[in-house]
Amino acid sequence: MRAAIAHLVRRHPEGGTVTLVVLISLTFAIVTGGSWLSTGNLQSLSQLTAVLAIMAFGEAIVIATGQIDISVGSVSGIGALTFLGLAPVVGSGFGLVAALLFGVLIGGINGVFVAFLGIPSLLVTLGTLFLFQGIGYAVTSGFSFAASNVVRKQFIYNGFGGGTVAGVNTGVIWALTILVVLQLAVFEMPVGNRLLAIGGDAASSFSRGVNVTRIKFGVFVVSGVLAALSGALDAAFIGYADGSFGAGMELSAIAAAVLGGCHLAGGRISLIGTLLGAFILRGIQSFLIILGVQPQWYILVVGLIVVLAGLADRTLTRLVLKR
Amino acid sequence: MITGSDGQSRPAGSPKKPLISIKNVGLSYGNFQALTDVSVDFYQGELVGLVGDNGAGKTTLIRIISGIIPPTSGEVYFDGERIIKFHPKKAIDLGLECIQQAIGLCDNLSVGRNYFLGREPVRRILGLPFLDKKKIREASAKVVHDFGLRDSVDVDDEIALLSGGEKQTFKIARAVTFRNRVIIMDEPTNHLSVRERTRVNELAVQLKQQGLLVIYITHDIFQIHRIADRIVILENGRKVTDVPRDAMSAEALEGIIRDGSRTSTKEPKVS
Ligand SMILES: Nc1ncnc2c1ncn2[C@@H]1O[C@H](COP(=O)(O)OP(=O)(O)O)[C@@H](O)[C@H]1O
Numbered sequence: 336m337r338a339a340i341a342h343l344v345r346r347h348p349e350g351g352t353v354t355l356v357v358l359i360s361l362t363f364a365i366v367t368g369g370s371w372l373s374t375g376n377l378q379s380l381s382q383l384t385a386v387l388a389i390m391a392f393g394e395a396i397v398i399a400t401g402q403i404d405i406s407v408g409s410v411s412g413i414g415a416l417t418f419l420g421l422a423p424v425v426g427s428g429f430g431l432v433a434a435l436l437f438g439v440l441i442g443g444i445n446g447v448f449v450a451f452l453g454i455p456s457l458l459v460t461l462g463t464l465f466l467f468q469g470i471g472y473a474v475t476s477g478f479s480f481a482a483s484n485v486v487r488k489q490f491i492y493n494g495f496g497g498g499t500v501a502g503v504n505t506g507v508i509w510a511l512t513i514l515v516v517l518q519l520a521v522f523e524m525p526v527g528n529r530l531l532a533i534g535g536d537a538a539s540s541f542s543r544g545v546n547v548t549r550i551k552f553g554v555f556v557v558s559g560v561l562a563a564l565s566g567a568l569d570a571a572f573i574g575y576a577d578g579s580f581g582a583g584m585e586l587s588a589i590a591a592a593v594l595g596g597c598h599l600a601g602g603r604i605s606l607i608g609t610l611l612g613a614f615i616l617r618g619i620q621s622f623l624i625i626l627g628v629q630p631q632w633y634i635l636v637v638g639l640i641v642v643l644a645g646l647a648d649r650t651l652t653r654l655v656l657k658r
Numbered sequence: 659m660i661t662g663s664d665g666q667s668r669p670a671g672s673p674k675k676p677l678i679s680i681k682n683v684g685l686s687y688g689n690f691q692a693l694t695d696v697s698v699d700f701y702q703g704e705l706v707g708l709v710g711d712n713g714a715g716k717t718t719l720i721r722i723i724s725g726i727i728p729p730t731s732g733e734v735y736f737d738g739e740r741i742i743k744f745h746p747k748k749a750i751d752l753g754l755e756c757i758q759q760a761i762g763l764c765d766n767l768s769v770g771r772n773y774f775l776g777r778e779p780v781r782r783i784l785g786l787p788f789l790d791k792k793k794i795r796e797a798s799a800k801v802v803h804d805f806g807l808r809d810s811v812d813v814d815d816e817i818a819l820l821s822g823g824e825k826q827t828f829k830i831a832r833a834v835t836f837r838n839r840v841i842i843m844d845e846p847t848n849h850l851s852v853r854e855r856t857r858v859n860e861l862a863v864q865l866k867q868q869g870l871l872v873i874y875i876t877h878d879i880f881q882i883h884r885i886a887d888r889i890v891i892l893e894n895g896r897k898v899t900d901v902p903r904d905a906m907s908a909e910a911l912e913g914i915i916r917d918g919s920r921t922s923t924k925e926p927k928v929s
């Protein structure tokens with residue numbers, strides 16, 4: 336029996352998260368008398384989940400190599416401000432490209448310091464978290480960017496978070512697309528094998544000829560670009576962004592990944608689990624809003640969840656590694 | 659287990675040109691000098707025993723040869739060509755497989771994925787490289803079977819589920835099946851039973867007979883003296899002895915190692 340459970344956990348790290356999703360959905364639906372399951376709430380929940388998930392996917396990839404990226408909240412802010420700030424001037428297409436390039440750039444900066452200079456990722460990304468939050472505030476200096484009516488009609492703007500397809504926000508479609516691409520890259524391609532190997536044992540991977548530096552650099556670039564995209568998608572949905580955009584999102588992104596079965600020690604991640612983790616966090620958030628609870632309590636709940644998920648994670652890992 | 663099949667057999671003797679040539683190599687970890695002015699040649703088709711006390715610098719020397727760390731000074735030549743850029747990938751591409759002492763396996767990966775790590779077989783779909791999981795499974799399962807690991811080993815299981823001895827056997831199996839020109843074994847018999855040790859020693863001899871260069875690291879001089887063509891002794895990061903096996907008895911060589919460690923403990927350590 337225990338062996339069977341161990342086998343199940345080993346092959347399906349997101350199993351616990353799936354159970355949690357079902358439990359939470361049922362509970363919330365019952366407690367709110369069905370309004371949690373209303374079309375309106377589900378539509379907004381799916382959009383919120385999508386933008387968090389995209390950021391959390393990048394985080395998961397970084398976690399896979401045994402590092403962490405806590406700059407993603409600020410990077411999404413930069414992505415949002417760039418997109419909305421430039422769209423009225425150069426059009427949504429160029430605005431989006433510029434936002435993504437900033438993501439590549441900031442991710443690249445993180446990557447250089449971590450991969451090439453060997454500085455701990457927590458330290459480096461803490462630095463860029465504050466640096467680019469500061470830049471965000473400086474650029475807006477108390478003002479905010481809003482999408483004009485012209486911009487709101489543009490195809491790219493609608494295709495990237497500003498519009499819907501059959502009632503579904505386009506950000507959701509992007510989240511699912513990215514999930515499929517990353518799932519294939521991480522679990523079905525050599526690059527993914529090496530990425531996971533580095534998280535498991537960097538020195539051993541290196542001895543087998545794996546280019547550890549390049550992959551460590553690469554994951555930060557991926558994380559940066561996904562965070563910027565997440566910010567742009569969310570900004571297009573809201574139609575408005577100020578200097579505080581994305582602040583604190585890094586916590587939710589890390590929580591989503593951990594909740595989804597990603598081991599912070601590296602080497603074991605689940606992207607499907609990460610999507611579900613994002614759904615759970617956003618679900619709790621929307622549940623608290625429906626109940627009329629102060630939004631600050633959300634932070635407390637996230638903190639609790641991370642601690643509990645960490646504990647569960649350790650227990651499950653022990654179970655998996657026992658023979 | 660291993661059948662010499664490539665017909666590459668070559669008499670064990672010393673051809674003129676060394677396959678690997680180490681010239682005046684020094685290496686320091688920070689300000690600790692682990693190797694000092696080491697020069698040694700290795701030839702194709704020979705089995706060299708690299709011996710010395712714990713901390714003598716044996717592992718450090720082969721970490722240089724297998725591309726993990728560049729030397730602080732001196733030169734390394736492979737097949738006459740000077741190595742400028744040190745990287746394990748380069749060493750592997752040149753045909754060098756090393757069974758590292760402390761590393762080499764990623765606990766979080768399956769047996770099959772560990773087997774092919776860094777050289778994964780792919781199937782191209784729309785030009786994109788996808789892991790050939792069937793090949794990974796079949797090839798690694800064959801190796802697991804051929805090297806006598808227990809039948810319950812599933813190559814899809816994480817390698818963390820293997821015992822220490824099974825992991826060591828697997829590392830040896832991987833190096834041997836990918837064999838090319840050089841096999842380095844760093845204390846390969848650790849974690850192994852007496853019977854398995856004998857098998858590893860036989861394997862080393864077979865590989866040499868197939869024309870490979872085998873560098874066998876151990877601190878057991880009596881064990882290596884029985885099978886090696888040549889014995890190289892390191893002591894405190896220096897090469898102190900380099901003799902054909904027949905030139906000295908195991909007892910005499912053991913005396914060198916013992917005396918070396920005695921003098922080194924008497925001398926004040928320079929830091
Ligand atoms: N990464 C390292 N950093 C600092 N010192 C090291 C490192 N690796 C080995 N050493 C030191 O270098 C010396 C030689 O080590 P090693 O080559 O592993 O010896 P051996 O394999 O002969 O037992 C030892 O004193 C060891 O403590």
Ligand SMILES: [Mg+2]
Pocket residue numbers: 716717718759844
């Ligand atoms: Mg050693």
